[in-house]
Amino acid sequence: xxxxxxxxxxxxxxxxxxxxxxxxxxxxxxxSVALPExxxxxxxxxxxxxxxxxEYRRLATGESSLCVQSPESMQGLTLTLSGDGLTMSYExxxxxxxxxxxxxxxxxxxxxxxxxxxxxxxxxxAQKEASYRLSTQNxxxxxxxxxxxxxxxxxxxxxxxxxxxxxxxxxHPSGTV
Numbered sequence: 001x002x003x004x005x006x007x008x009x010x011x012x013x014x015x016x017x018x019x020x021x022x023x024x025x026x027x028x029x030x031x032s033v034a035l036p037e038x039x040x041x042x043x044x045x046x047x048x049x050x051x052x053x054x055e056y057r058r059l060a061t062g063e064s065s066l067c068v069q070s071p072e073s074m075q076g077l078t079l080t081l082s083g084d085g086l087t088m089s090y091e092x093x094x095x096x097x098x099x100x101x102x103x104x105x106x107x108x109x110x111x112x113x114x115x116x117x118x119x120x121x122x123x124x125x126a127q128k129e130a131s132y133r134l135s136t137q138n139x140x141x142x143x144x145x146x147x148x149x150x151x152x153x154x155x156x157x158x159x160x161x162x163x164x165x166x167x168x169x170x171x172h173p174s175g176t177v
Contacts, residue, residue, distance in 0.1 A: 031132065032122045033147050033155045035115065041171040047107050048166045056111070056171070064112055081108040110167055113138050114160045118145055131158060140165055 037060035045052045045066075053070040063082040068074045078089040086108055088097050117138035131148040132155070141164040147155040161168040 030122055030124060031149070031155055032120060033118045033134070033145075033157065035119050035156065036154075039156070039173075041173045043172075044170045045107055045111075046166075046168045047110070050107070052107065056169075058112075058115065062112070064108065064115075066108060066111075079108050081112055107167075110140055110162070110165065111160075111169060113140060114143055114145075114162070114169070115157065117143060118147070118157060118160070140167075 035058065039056075039058040041056050043052075043054060043056040043066065045054075051071070052066070052068055052074070054066045054068040056064065056066050058064040061082075063080065065078055065080040068077045068079070076090060080087045080089065084096075086097050087094050117136050118134070121134060121136060123132060123134055131146050134145045134147060136143050136145070140162055142162065144161045144163075145157055146159040148158050149155045156173055157171055159168065159170045
């Protein structure tokens, strides 16, 4: 009788190694948060007692704006943050404001700093999922984010939150600016 144990163990080893591909850590990939040059999304923002809804836009230059749609008392107000500082616009009138004086003004600085701290952040993709939860830190404290991707390579923020600030922003991407 022929000794088949060598062939049997070879086949068994091949089967076992093929089954390891589904284990975490074996076939991991890297992902990174990459905002497009022009990011535009409907945003629902909660900062303490302040709740805002509007269209959020961010350009590659770092300039960002929020055109408020709700609450009704602020509808049509546009907050813009650029290298020159923070401005408010309403019905053709634009004026500079101090970002620390009111909650709605601070929202733009918090959003910008949060997106800056996420942009380019790398993370491990153990398996393909619809979204990923990331934790990081910025000048405002601990930050939690949920990012997702349609193509598995370019990840966009779905939600950013900072428990220490009682701040949450939920994004519903609407394409480019």
